[in-house]
Amino acid sequence: MTRLAPAPYVSEQERERGLSLLIVEAAFSGGAAALTTGVILTAFALHLGASNVMIGILASAPFLAQLLQLPAILLVERRRARKRIAIYTSIAGRLMLGVMAATAFFSGTGALLIFLAAQWVLCGLGAIGTCAWNSWLRDLAPENRLGQIFAKRSIWLTTISLALGLAAAFALDLTAEHSPARNLVFASMFATGCITGLLSARVVSAMPEPMMPTPIGDVRLTELLRQPLHDGNFRRLLVFVGSWQFAVNLATPFFTVFIVRQLHFNVSFVLVLSVVSQIANIGALRYWGMLSDRFANKSVLAVCAPAYIVSIVGMIGASQIGDRDLVKLWLIALHLLMGASVAGVTLTATNIALKLSPRGSATAYVAASATVTAVAAGMAPIIGGLLADFFAKRKLEVLVRWSNPERSFGLPLVLTNWDFYFLVAGLIGLFAIHRLSLVQEQGEIERRELMGKMLDDTRRSIRNISSVAGLRSATAIPVSLLRDARVRRRLRRARSVD
Template sequence: MLRSLIDLAPIYSKVLPISKGLGAIATSPETPPKPAGTLSKPEIRSSLWASTVDGIFASVFSGVTGGVLLTNFLLELGASSIEIGLLSSIPMLVNFLQPVGAYIADRTTSRHWYTLSIFSASRLLWLVLIVSIGFFSWHSGASHALVQQTLLMILLTHILGALGSPSWVSWMAALVPHRLRGRYFGLRNSAANFTHLLCVPLFGFLVASWHGGTIQGYGVALSLAVVAGIISLCFQFVMADVNPQVPTQWEKGRSKADATPEKGSLKTLGRDRNFLIFLLYWGGWMFAVNLSAPFFNLYLLQDLHLDVRWVTIYSSLTAGANLLMLLIWGKLADRIGNRPLLVLVGAMVAIAPLLWILTGRDSISIWCWLPALNLLGGATWAAIDLCGNNIQMEISPTQGSSIYFAIAAAISGLGGAIGTTAGGFFVEFAHSGGLPALFALSAGVRLLALVPLFFIQEPKSRPLNRLFA
């Protein structure tokens, strides 16, 4: 459900050994990266265009290596509710390694080569799972062994991804001017979600209709996704490189207006009360959301016994609503700030799980209620994902922000992993209503998680009490 900036960036990564990797990163380019402060407007424009195309192909990759297609693949193999919970908790839990990735990345001299060396190898790791699926299909291997191999692959790729994501976010923060962030990321995410809208149903029909069965069909879809993932990385060669040792032109301008333009570090973060409150909100929100979010597809596939083709169509409705609303939310965020939208739209997201309890397998639910819920989810999550990422950029320091992004990801990962794991155990062992009871519990916890937002100070954000004045 959560489709953040990192989600559409190169997600899965492989880090170079520290002793050799940093040297390779520093010397790989034929010419050193230009200081970001000297980048021209055409270079910025071409970089943002390339990043958008990168996001489009990355959306194809992430649509197959996560979400409903991967969940259905594991369910076809006989995965339990706990294993479905692990599918979602592993990517969040390994975010604890993001501070390590930020530490390494901030000591290199090239965002591009650090990012490329990590993410290209990581995406190729999915070829191992493709080989395993082929062996299973042709030699009738043990299904549970393939479940374990899939979870192991998810663990490895996301460990590597956690080491590279802070560098990617910092690279984008350096390239996108402050005043354009809402509109640009709205446009980028819209393009990616439009691709998701088209591709996921096609892959869903491919998997469901493949003559060799759904498991073999997923292997074919995964092969195509890896190709798309590698193509997306090729467009990073068009993006202007950034040297993290040199302040960008946007950071220089912001530093002049900043009363305390300190470089980000663990020490300054510990004294930054505003960012600490944000961490409390972000971690609590991720716990509350992921208490139930990974289990909506499980509810459709297992409890309602819907065909995977129906579920992929619903997923596309979510992507379509997300696509239509992103540009609107982006412009609105630039006008009134990110915090007001997080509060107002967050309240709508909080009560959404209660509405799922009213669904069933009847015609009204299948044709009206479930499509409406997915449209609502896509529209509201567009604001949460966009503003959640942008507010981090707004309240973090002008330099050394990678450590701030990494700590935020680590805290959110911890909260999300605990929430997903708790939700999995609740469904597996609690005899108190199953998934509907979990949805109700999640709604209450989501409302509580919004409270810290009222105490966060965002520059140039409109106060909540004057929002409708």
């Protein structure tokens, strides 16, 4: 049990070893997530006969369960054993994946309700563990390396998801819908996810936990939440988080349903699209992590968030194109854009909440952000599921026609069913981006300036195709790195003097 106890002092060597294990752990937790969440989770639910409302409830579970972070704050602050809490909840929650695997061999409402209940238990325990986990990492990871560390971890997570996503697509493509073979495939995925999830907890147990600061007086939930709620800048961040999460989760949980039921593609193609998105995610993560450390998280968000909203609204185009090959190319292009942009959104949205929370008091700040996320992201898919039948019976037709003396050209736009969700999500997303502009973060730069720097980097990369220009550019890289290092060193000295 002493291995799970917090350490009064964590040496630099122990800290670096813990950060290395954080990357290793990503391989196991990424494997569990890749086989039991996202497209596979929705596909499994559809395989069991879930309705649109049930899909919405299933998609809301990971978010509404985050409300348990509120009582988890008291648990963390009173027990002051974040590692122990994170590991115990992880083990108990991952065992639910075994229960979900067993439902593959049964049919009817009973099996589906057990499947939903197990998912909610898994998400609830995960929320409690996440509250302890985030606060633990906030004190373990150096602030000036948050972007790099989480980008590297996210690359591992995405790489594992990419490999397992391809394997899952291949396995599902070899089996017929509602066949015993497909039952076995889904059961194997969730059983494997259960095992890798337990291995993840084993790796986490070897990471050091810095001891939390000594509390002053009794810990009360209202007092803990008062500080982040009275922080005007953090409160503006919460408005952005809430509106953003509602916009995104009104549409994205139903991508699989849209592609399978409205566009009539099979599940294996949806998994291929997921893999395409993950490839773009891997390619962009390191770059976004570098930019967030060099400039600010908000500056990266100001570029990535609009791109992600554009890709969601762009899903409407898939239902407007008649050629199925062109539809496939359109969906692939959108998923490339979504993968690259969501990499920056996920990375920086987490980092900015951590960065704006005081060191040693991150638990309440992170939990406040998680609570807003839980309510907004959890209610969105439920509302979406309840309104599915309403929008399914509605249609909006718009015809744009251009005429001249020689000929006329018409562009029809027909919105039906899930198309309405993508349009509404885009409008709410625009409001969220506006609210982001009101948040203040040290080191932020204007979106136009960041875009200019990104274009400069792109031009330098293209110039490297020429051997002469490439040599000239290569000789300039060490100088720029030394200059950046010197600036960072001066900044650290100035902070230490203050």
